[in-house]
Amino acid sequence: MDWDEFAKWGGHLSGWAAGYHQTLRDRPVRAQTRPGDTARLLDPSPPTDGEPMDAIMADFERIVMPGMTHWQHPRFFAYFPANATPPSMLAEILVTTIAPQCMLWQTSPAATEMEGVMVDWLRQALALPDGYTGVIQDSASSATLSAILTMRERAIGYTGNREGLSGKGRLRVYCSDQVHSSIDRAAWVAGIGQENLVKLPTRGQRHGLDVDALKRAIAQDRVAGHVPTGVVAITGGTGVGASDDLAAVLAVARAEDLYTHLDAAWAGAAMICPEFRDDFWAGVEGYDSIVFNPHKWLGAQFDCSVQFLRDPVPQLNTLKIEPEYLKTTGGAVTNYSEWTIPLGRRFRALKIWFLIRSYGLDGLRQRLRNHVRWAGEICEVLRAVDGFEIVTEPILSLFSFRCPGDDAAQQQLVDAINDDGRIYLTQGAFGGRKVIRFQVGQFETTRQDVMLAGDVIQEVWRSTT
Template identity: 40%
Template sequence: MPDHIDRPDVGAAVRGAARDATRETTASEAAREAARDWSGETLRDALGLASEWTVDYRRRVEERPVLPDIAPGDVRRALAKAPPRAPEPFERVLADFDEHIVSGLTHWNHPGFLAYFSSSTRAPSIAAELLVAAVGVNAMLWRTSPAATEVERTAVDWLRQAVGLPDTFSGLIFDTASTSTFTALLAARERAGDGVRDDGLPGGPPLAVYTSEQSHSSVEKSAIAAGLGRRSVRRIETDAAFRMRPEALEAAIAADLERGIRPAMVCATIGTTSTASVDPVPALAAIAERTGVWLHVDAAYAGPAAMAPEQRAHFRGWEAADSIVLNPHKWLGTSLDCSVLLYRDVAPFRASLALTPTYLESEDDETNLMDIGLALGRRFRGLKLWMLFRCVGTDGLAETMRQHIAMSEAAAARLVEGGAFELAAPVSFSTVCFRAPREGDAAGEERLNREILARVNAGGRSFLSHTELDGRYTVRLSVGSVHTEERHLDEALDALHRAAADLSPGEPG
């Protein structure tokens, strides 16, 4: 054996462990002290600073560029690579937020945000979000937060009344329309699929979903998530105004039935994503009723416009739907996320997803919103919709949408003046689709319109988006921000005409 064997220095190890324990104790005490501090005046001071920042941000958001001039990774490189061991003062954190994070945001509350469907935020919703965070409830069961459940039910029913739907509809709030549509598809799948809930899809007949070629991608995504697969989705052709053709839907359903494929859902859209077109819902509802197919209406963007009586004609027939989705976090100005799913019969929803383990059983199961949808935990989203109605009122909400529609119609008229642009679709609600035409030169037309859009967006004052209609690149402008005024739209139109003139010398406009 060797004369000397290296043995661990037990004493040194113990002393080192003691030093580590002392450091951990000190850190723990600091953390506890910070937590105690945050329970009182520190929280009050932080909320004061945050509220001052919020008011100043909203007042001066117009001074910021809508789109940040950054590259992928820039924001992350400005942030610390590891979490701090010790607490930092809120003032420093807020300063970093303002300097490194806000400067890297696309400002959806900017009055020049005219892309997609705007999700701007009204002030009462901001206050409501603070209160939601303060109470921190989980409304999965009625008993885990009775008021949160009942406020949500009330706010949803107020929305139903405001848009003129009958009291045969009830509903609840999800995060986004994608989740609402997915949940509706699960209910439709259960009704059409002979025990899919327990046995899965392989044991039943193949199912099909029917929607317009202009509908939102969430319909296709829902079919993927529901296990039906993309091939189950039938994209029904549209007419010259980009509305689903009823005769084409009827033919597709008949062809599937002949092949032993069972129709599960028809999804009609009131306010499609690209053009805000309106499918002929009465005709589609009649087909769905005749064939026994679930009718879902996607009115995520346009649905709230039914608050204005003069817009109700666009919504004829939606009362016959089995389910409808509307997003208050779009046109109404409720902060993300707030998507309302309405339904005429709750039973298919409970049949598709309700599952109550013993530890969640209660005598109030019929009022448990967790049974309608995939998520168990549920935020107190109803509070901000309830507060929105209380602080703005249905007349105020409807008036904002009227103004947006009028601004969009005026913008369309000005765009075509002089011939620099043409409309690519009928103006619908507050959405305008247009392009600078180049007859006989498809590639040149696309390059031109891409460059026009790029120049306008690079200016920092306006942000527009694009789509494709009839195979042609199309610029898209949608007024929906609660902050947008006529002068902001005029600024965007001026920028569009300047870009078109610069890129097409000698052309009209």
């Protein structure tokens, strides 16, 4: 392909993209294919000769599109959103075109310096104190792993990377039983182990970590000769939106000299709205590490996760490695590859810049406020359906419910709804029972889309009973 042909197809794809988004409501939200359907349509061996783009694009439509679940669909109410706003998509086109590798300041100075400023823009938007800095990671999983590694190294005097973990004792990390599975995986990868991730019960309307249980667990571990290492708190847990009392958890961690990490991957975006901070953000100041994902609710195209750090030195002491070929001469600069696990880095800051400049904080705030309000409305619709039960009340824009019947009936309803195609929901578990999750967060959804979901849920339920 030469550049003239590239320009031709680039224009074609821009038009295709606009048409795709403008007609999403006409498509089923979840892919309706069965396992193996796509693979059977792909040639089993690579072609020897090149093929024209029109043939490739035709096969894209025929083979790929039927097997895609449409995350940008306005009636995507499953998981959490992975929004891709038009300005962030345009920024990604520019990044793809320039194709920089932004591992060091000198390999892309503008990318590095914009990253620092964009992290600070978001710090201000979330009302975090002056002095917090941070880095853009690919996902909250990577940020959490960075934090778990840092709390591990801090607890053992930064000797683990050099000496290994043998003889260091049983390192213990504390959290509630509502944390995301990425916390478990970070404990695995960091060598701490599943058995040393101490999951504690929750209490209260927001299902927050039982602070008294946290105190007891730390005290018991010290008596047993274990090594308390750190605490992971959550704001807006994936299951039902569980949110810890941040100030109370931080007070315990500080009294015990433990490193703290706050997982606010989804709900952190809502903290650009001042009215939500008293309930979900009070006490955030002082956490050593905080992560939230602009690529979820805020509208930055995946992947884009921001990790804020009260003091970057512990993480740098954990992750920084500087062979001769990566050293930067001249003035003092920031090399963000020293703050993260991967060496290679994409230019993720550009889409944040495009996004915030295009909508402004007030434009973004209005969307989030709408989502929270509409989630409350649809919750009341379902509450009024005979036999339905609201299991967990709305936390921001997420709640869970059950239809009449046992756990199998819940899964049957979820599967039937998703096969219907008009909306997309997922199941979850809470209190030992299966629940149906409902979250509002897709960037282009409307109140009409949300309220239609209530009609679909009732219609499909009646058809399955």
